[in-house]
Amino acid sequence: MDMDGDWPLPRPKTLFRNERLPAGSLLTRQSTIASTFSFLATPVVAEAVQRAKALSTTSDAEGFHQLRVAFRKLRALFWAYSPWLGEEATAQAVEEFKRLAAVAGGTRDWDIAGDLLKAAQESRASIELLVAAAREKRAQAVAHSQAMIRSDEVEAFLNDVLLRAQTTLQSRCSDLPIQAFAEERVRLAQRALRKRSRRAARSETAHEEDLHDVRKAGKKLRYLLEFFQPVIKGGHGRTIKKLTSVQNKLGQFNDIAASEALIRSASFDEVPHPVVLESLQWLEKQKHRRMRAASRRVRAIAG
Template sequence: MRSMGGSQHDEIERKYDVEAGTVFPNLAEVEGVAHVGQPEELDLEAVYFDTADLDLARHGVTLRRRTGGHDAGWHLKLPRVSDTRTEVHEPLGDAGEQVPDALVAPIRAMVRDRPLQPVVRLATARREYALHDAAGGVIATVCDDQVRAERLDGTGGPGSRDSLVQSWREWELELDQGVEALLDVVEEQLLAAGAAPAASGSKLLRALGDLPPAEPPGSEHAPTGSARALFSAHLAEHTAKLHRQDSAVRAGRPEGIHKLRIAGRRLRSALATWRPQLDGAATEPVRDELRWLGEQLAPARDAQVLREHLAEVLSDQPAELVVGSVAARIDDELGAAYLAGRDRAVEALDGDRYLRLLDALDRLIESPPLTSGSEEAAEQVVKGLLRRDAKRLRRAVRDIDAAGEPGERDVAFHEARKKAKRLRYAGEMARPVLGKKARSLAASAKKVQEALGVHQDSVVARERLRELGMQAHLGGENAFTFGRLHGVEEARAVRAEADFDRAWKRLRRKHLNHWLG
């Protein structure tokens, strides 16, 4: 993937700590390696940039300007997933120590409007060995690095300036054209020679020393003795997910908008569930801003879902019943709607309003505004919150029965869906303290939510099909197939209502009678 003169790729590598006198092994003996190229000597210098509070490092992100070697330029490495890290490159340019805008965008949620400054300089004397297969292709490279690290932010510790400078040796194994299983085979040889898996995930982290992670453990593993601890851990977990999906949206990953929207919904739902325990003056404005964020993401995601669904439904229709350019009209209209929605979403993420929302979430996590019961046992508080959300769902389902006109029923179904989703999320939030009971409640509420979600999707699909059919008619095309698809969606709604009835009866019988008495 290329943009603005730069490039992006996934880097699969492993690092090893090694003593100064350790002899580099003969890797030509490794299975799958035909021969090892002559070592290439490289002198590399990299200056790493971060905020004064090292926000990037605490998120597992590195941003550097490197000179020397084959890949001189600006490098942004995003958080590691297993052995893989996504790395974004930009050319050195003429801007000196001015970080390129293309590299600031993916990390905006982490740094916001805080300035980036040099924090570490690394000088590396590298011996690089290329591992070749029988055809001569490079399947992996192994680097033997002598590293000198200097802190530039003046926080290397007490004592003389020497405390700001460190030196060490490490080996780095990076996959090229080989298969990932090769890493295990080469690693065996490196460990046998005296190496050990690196204690730090990067040279930068070794230079910086121990840092508190920006992302706390998930609520499943966080301390949950008090209501305050559970609430804070839950907000922190989903705020961290919000940050990760922010980067995915900016990188253009198709699933990013959907997952970012879910993270925002979960945060908003948590604030709604905990409302009886919270200072509304502090939390209601945040709920409003999370709702605004969802509204900015909705057009792209709704168009994406509808486009995929209608394409699938259309492909199931008999060829003789597909009249006119139905597929092209659906694809063109909804494809354009998705692109416009994605531009709107990215514009929102670049705006000050979104950055201030992230600041507000940080404050809620650091100092949860619970007004009552904050130090009570989480178990007792959560039971009361679940009971409240269960009552709200029960009232919403009764409103469906009371609705008269079809339009009113559609609205009532949609409201019940939102209440089922809140109960589901609340049950998932309660799992660390209520265990199996909460997990089972959440699973049953999810079934209700999913059935009602299909119903709502059919409502949206029918509205859009009517619009598309009218456009086709006014354009002189035969709109027969759009009418047929509208009928398919009506049948889908009927099935969804039947699925909802079954799921609701099971939830009421199995859980609500227990929770509500």
């Protein structure tokens, strides 16, 4: 499973005040930069608030995962609009999105690590004692996420940061059309992905950091294409499909690399060290296998 799997953009439910899109319309190339931001941000914020409220009383791993993805999509959107929002305002919002995403992701990370340990157990590279310890770590992650993500605070923060952003955009670019701006931001994201892919493809086996950089750049580009597809030239459905395929391979590698790092950094007082070591060795072998597959896919897009 990909820790950062796809999350379809929900349909907008409401629009911010002062929205200038014609009633009942979708995005068009004549939409303004400011109105497009409101149109795109509103459903993502609604999803994040809904997930945060639900997770205050439940421990659904997929819910935590989708909350993390929502914050990552907001990061991409704020990056896209950063030329008009300003560097400082963008950095402050993005930093909080990153923090909330990390807190939300702890439960999902332990779910994936636990699944991998179960697979190791089937290969006799782990035992139930370690699998049970991972379940306990998962329970601790749930408690931490619920304590740190208070739905009323998340809702207040998101409403505030987006209202500030909307006010800024209305004052700076309320009459500027979206198309040229969106195409330029997509081009920059494409350039970044191409640069990172080529760097990762230089060696026969890419370094973990290089693959991680490709993965992040690919996600940003895919999010922007999903956001801006109605207003930019050319059909990008094939590109999104290709990016999703590459991300799946990179996600499989990331799952096991992240799980290995998670288990290495954790303490398992009740589990014999040789058991943990054997599981880590199994994960290491699986990681290299998935790294080779991910590297081949990255070399293909770099070319």
